[in-house]
Amino acid sequence: MPSFAANGYLTELLRALEAESDVREWSGLFDAVEPLSRALGKYRLGLGLTWYDADGGTRRAQLTDRGRRYVERLRETRDRDQDRVISGSARCPTPSPSPSLPPRTPGPRTPDGSPC
Helix, strand or coil: CCHHHHHHHHHHHHHHHHCCCCCHHHHHHHHHHHHHHHHHHHCCCCEEEEEECCCCCEEEEEECHHHHHHHHHHHHCCCCCCCCCCCCCCCCCCCCCCCCCCCCCCCCECCCCCEC
């Protein structure tokens, strides 16, 4: 990834952290920002970033106490895989005969999609 793209992603990630928004889009960068956040927190520092691109545009972002606390909360939240066994039987609904209505199509189905 070119450095200009990486800096654009980094500034967007820092903005999302400061806003306490969803950061799944930047999951690849998040693992690199987390140690940076810890180091800044250790010395009670903030980070201000200004990126000037070749077209004259400017991107600014910061990582303050608020963003660092959000990083900590996100790190504490971990996905867990769990195996669950679900048992039971699938029953097809019994259509009530109605002389005035034509039969339903395509007909009742079991949970796996097969016809009853």
